[in-house]
Amino acid sequence: TQSTRPQRILGAVQQNATRGDPRSVVRAIDQYCRNQEWAMNVGDEKGCILDSVVSEVNPATVLELGTYCGYSTVRIASLLPPHAKLITLEFNPEFAVIARQVIAWAGLEDKIQLVEGASGDLIPKMKEQFGVETFDLVFLDHWKDRYLPDTKLMEECGLLRKGSVLLADNVICPGTPEYLEFVRSSPRYESQYFKSHLEYTKVEDGLEKSVFLG
Ligand SMILES: O=C(NCCc1nnc(-c2ccc3[nH]cnc3c2)[nH]1)c1cc(-c2ccc(F)cc2)cc(O)c1O
Numbered sequence: 001t002q003s004t005r006p007q008r009i010l011g012a013v014q015q016n017a018t019r020g021d022p023r024s025v026v027r028a029i030d031q032y033c034r035n036q037e038w039a040m041n042v043g044d045e046k047g048c049i050l051d052s053v054v055s056e057v058n059p060a061t062v063l064e065l066g067t068y069c070g071y072s073t074v075r076i077a078s079l080l081p082p083h084a085k086l087i088t089l090e091f092n093p094e095f096a097v098i099a100r101q102v103i104a105w106a107g108l109e110d111k112i113q114l115v116e117g118a119s120g121d122l123i124p125k126m127k128e129q130f131g132v133e134t135f136d137l138v139f140l141d142h143w144k145d146r147y148l149p150d151t152k153l154m155e156e157c158g159l160l161r162k163g164s165v166l167l168a169d170n171v172i173c174p175g176t177p178e179y180l181e182f183v184r185s186s187p188r189y190e191s192q193y194f195k196s197h198l199e200y201t202k203v204e205d206g207l208e209k210s211v212f213l214g
Pocket residue numbers: 040041042065066067068089090091092117118119120141142143144146169170173174198199
């Protein structure tokens with residue numbers, strides 16, 4: 001039977017990356033997606049911007065919306081301090097199955113909790129079910145029309161504190177116009193655009209970093 005793109009990405013990791021070496025997992029996925037077939041990982045160019053924001057925030061608690069194959073999950077978790085935790089939400093069970101294996105190959109199971117379900121359903125349960133107070137960093141990389149409603153939901157659920165950082169992928173391509181308009185015009189956010197390119201292409205894209213001011 002025909003394999004899926006996420007299955008082929010996992011194969012590339014298992015063939016080319018070293019178990020327990022997160023950076024080799026990131027490198028293996030980037031090489032596969034640049035040379036064999038495109039996939040919607042944040043990629044290496046935007047990934048370097050992601051790395052610098054993670055290192056600057058040095059978060060104890062991270063929420064990722066949209067796991068896909070776990071590329072950015074592994075990339076972020078590899079930079080976290082010892083007792084930090086990353087919760088990643090994935091809606092698509094097929095993506096989740098692959099992501100769990102990629103995370104395991106990187107040896108990062110202890111830092112990462114992958115939760116399957118819709119962000120709109122799971123965000124209100126964060127405090128009670130996952131023992132989370134607030135998130136120091138949120139990486140938005142799921143359905144582009146969910147960025148704004150989920151940001152408002154995180155505010156309502158008290159999951160953001162003064163200084164919490166939201167980092168949003170794809171604000172140009174595919175684009176998140178309502179989200180961008182909101183964070184750039186709201187007095188409760190300080191936003192900054194990092195110009196880059198859509199993963200593995202020359203098409204313009206970028207990340208928007210927004211600090212919640214409380
Ligand atoms: O759709 C994207 N990403 C979203 C994946 C996802 N798949 N499922 C979810 C989900 C949806 C509810 C959720 N609720 C909780 N987790 C959730 C996860 N998110 C995406 C698309 C592109 C892209 C660019 C140019 C093109 F020509 C085609 C495509 C590039 C990117 O970097 C992306 O991130």
